[in-house]
Amino acid sequence: MSESVVADFVGHFFAAGVRGEPPTGRIVLSQRRLVLAADEVKETIPLSSVFDVKVGQVPAEMEGYFNDTITIAYRVDDERRVAAVEGSDTNIDRFGTVLFKVLLNGTTALVRHPARLGGRVTDADAEKASLKLEHGSLTFKRKSGPFTVDLGTVISVERADRDLGNGPHPVVTFRHIEDGTAATSEVGIDSARKTNLLGRYIRLRYADVQEELADVSLDEEELEVLVALYSAGEGVSLSAVVDIDPQPLTLLLNGLAEKGIVVDTETGTKLTAKGRVVVGQRLESVNT
Structure with missing residues (x-):
């Protein structure tokens, strides 16, 4: 493999040609391809053929062998194939992030941000932007200036048809908390394959936050305090507004x-990223 390697570890995998128990072998990822190799089987997957990546979902035929895994869907000519990779928790989590990075970094997109602030439609124009993905965040580099979205603050995500100046096309639309306000961003990519992958990554991080919040139980008084903290802003005593x-x-x-919802700082109590999501969902429920 002539191009530089960005991930290389030992794990179990399922791929075309595997029969029975998945073999243990090397999982090698470069900027152009993913190679799964063991003694008797080798599958090379061009990254340009990958159209979906799922984390934590095991192919039905492999349920007896895998627990946590990353599943890659790709095309060989007109045939759809699926490969699954399992490693240690640390390796597989890092591999998932690196895989999405290689698939999406540098992608040119049309971005309207913010398309909405709260319930108000803005007059923002769609701009060309270069996408940069990090673990838990997306950065869009535009002529008007870059902006970064903390995916830990996403409160909803969907795929819908929007006109970003080039006619109606499928775009990824997601709401997130930005500077204490619910903002909506719309991202369109010419490639339907990459549009699907971007939506998958945002949903993956959104699902991580929702899983954390599933274990958090808040009563009405706690929710009211969180909304008050959100609304009060810097320099306002919370005791003065509740x-x-x-x-x-x-x-x-x-x-x-x-519970990880607020944190004490030198300037007072503030909402954490998790807390901002809780408040955003609360406001969404009140406004719908």
């Missing part, structure tokens, strides 16, 4: 801190 005595309020904030 009808709760100081001692019970302190206990409530301590409980929210233990």
